[in-house]
Amino acid sequence: MQGVGFRWWARSRALELGLTGLARNLPDKRVLVVAEGPRSSAEKLLDLLKSGTTPGHVSDVAVQWGEATGGLTGFEEQ
Template sequence: MGTDGQARATIFVSGRVQGVGFRWWTRSRALELGLAGQARNLLDGRVEVVAQGSRADVEKLEHMLREFPSGTGRPGHVTAVTTQWSEPRDGVSGFREA
């Protein structure tokens, strides 16, 4: 974690998460939290989410990806979430769907 409370996480989400609006939903939640990064489909069917911002807000997004009930707005169906934490990078801004 950065010395100023900033953090970066790469979050791999498995399940039925491609072709259902999952990346759009993730981008919306990340922007609401003030995070930068991207969400992109991987060839193996997972979605990779890279999020950077305050550690607390990155953890909130991770929790939403992991726990948020599908029946209340999150598209798709999540079966597993794996998170890798790393040092934040300079010059990262905005959040995009890739």
């Protein structure tokens, strides 16, 4: 999924929803997205990631919910 603007797109959607976090390329060509904020906003981002409207082709979205650590500021592309 790398090289198609996906991290930028995910970052833009997350910021629009008031989320903090990161979008990072992984060595195996997948992208990790971590987002913190209100659950409803995180669910909206998840819906967008699954929507089929992302840059590139998303074949699977693995989800793991956890407690917010509060250590993230802004939304970084890494």
